[in-house]
Amino acid sequence: MNAAPVLEVDRLVKHFPVTRGVILQRRVGEVQAVDDVSFSIARGETLALVGESGCGKSTTGRLILRLLDPSSGSIRFKGEEIAGLDHGAMRRMRRHMQIIFQDPYASLNPRMTVGEILAEPMAVHGIGTPEDRPGRVRDLLGVVGLLPEHARRYPHQFSGGQRQRIGIARALAVNPDLIVCDEPVSALDVSIQAQVINLLQNLQQRFGLSYLFIAHDLAVVKHISDRVAVMYLGRLVEIADKRTLYATPRHPYTQALLSAIPRPDPNADRTRIILQGDVPSPLNPPTGCRFHTRCPHAVARCSAETPELRELAPGHRVACHLADTLAPTRMGAGGDAARGKFAERLALFEAAKQGMARREPAVAASEGFA
Numbered sequence: 001m002n003a004a005p006v007l008e009v010d011r012l013v014k015h016f017p018v019t020r021g022v023i024l025q026r027r028v029g030e031v032q033a034v035d036d037v038s039f040s041i042a043r044g045e046t047l048a049l050v051g052e053s054g055c056g057k058s059t060t061g062r063l064i065l066r067l068l069d070p071s072s073g074s075i076r077f078k079g080e081e082i083a084g085l086d087h088g089a090m091r092r093m094r095r096h097m098q099i100i101f102q103d104p105y106a107s108l109n110p111r112m113t114v115g116e117i118l119a120e121p122m123a124v125h126g127i128g129t130p131e132d133r134p135g136r137v138r139d140l141l142g143v144v145g146l147l148p149e150h151a152r153r154y155p156h157q158f159s160g161g162q163r164q165r166i167g168i169a170r171a172l173a174v175n176p177d178l179i180v181c182d183e184p185v186s187a188l189d190v191s192i193q194a195q196v197i198n199l200l201q202n203l204q205q206r207f208g209l210s211y212l213f214i215a216h217d218l219a220v221v222k223h224i225s226d227r228v229a230v231m232y233l234g235r236l237v238e239i240a241d242k243r244t245l246y247a248t249p250r251h252p253y254t255q256a257l258l259s260a261i262p263r264p265d266p267n268a269d270r271t272r273i274i275l276q277g278d279v280p281s282p283l284n285p286p287t288g289c290r291f292h293t294r295c296p297h298a299v300a301r302c303s304a305e306t307p308e309l310r311e312l313a314p315g316h317r318v319a320c321h322l323a324d325t326l327a328p329t330r331m332g333a334g335g336d337a338a339r340g341k342f343a344e345r346l347a348l349f350e351a352a353k354q355g356m357a358r359r360e361p362a363v364a365a366s367e368g369f370a
Contacts, residue, residue: 007076013037045210052232053216064212097178250323
């Protein structure tokens with residue numbers, strides 16, 4: 001893996017204004033969706049971004065691609081600052097930065113065929129000739145496990161899993177360097193999840209792609225990521241390589257997330273960390289550490305002073321005042337459970353694949369398998 005970062009994000013902030021009134025609008029507050037987020041992604045690396053719903057993960061991904069304009073902060077892609085680029089310059093940059101959207105139903109144009117959907121980004125960025133693009137479309141469909149004749153169909157004629165494969169093919173159409181994967185497998189069946197994850201990993205190895213992988217499923221994250229960043233209420237609270245983070249998480253919120261991983265053995269020893277209270281509103285977040293209202297270890301300093309994301313060990317950064325004094329919690333069983341859970345999915349996929357291989361090709365095609 002090349003150490004030179006493809007993407008560098010420094011103190012990224014996005015606040016959405018809240019207004020009242022129809023004709024005479026006045027600002028009455030702001031939603032602090034992303035606040036002081038910093039990380040980098042190297043070429044060929046997968047950084048997973050995890051956290052509860054509403055913590056700002058998807059907003060961070062859209063800010064990186066400039067689908068949303070940041071309130072402040074720096075975004076450097078391959079050494080070039082893009083946070084302030086105008087529309088034309090950003091349009092050219094987007095050939096190298098793509099996204100796989102979470103919702104496969106809303107992210108495809110219902111009035112275009114699949115072939116037109118996949119050919120459109122090539123036409124926009126001047127890739128190939130009109131005569132070459134149908135062949136490229138067929139290749140892309142084959143890569144994601146669909147048939148060439150699917151190019152003539154419309155999105156409503158596909159299942160949710162098939163639509164997500166089309167979204168992946170569209171992201172690959174322009175040969176990008178960075179792909180923001182916004183929960184790309186959350187809407188897919190178990191066996192298809194394993195297939196898509198394997199596909200993303202194979203493409204990464206083949207083309208040197210970098211991924212920002214946004215997800216809820218810690219089993220998937222354990223399988224695909226190189227490093228993991230944990231987000232809570234718009235801020236990063238911990239970031240480390242996956243082995244370190246799954247084995248010895250240092251932030252209380254990370255420990256609570258990992259303790260919730262299902263374990264296949266009901267008789268196994270487990271200590272589930274139950275967080276008290278609800279996630280505060282980003283419209284009025286707590287002062288100091290944003291997690292202190294739910295943290296079982298909080299002290300007076302936590303509510304008065306915002307913790308910096310500081311390095312406790314090489315490559316392991318934690319935003320917690322008490323990280324030095326709290327005993328590290330070993331979560332080996334949780335990590336093993338995550339790995340085992342995804343291994344079961346891979347086994348199901350391989351069994352289904354072998355079963356399909358024994359069928360007649362026409363039967364397999366009629367059932368939608370590739």
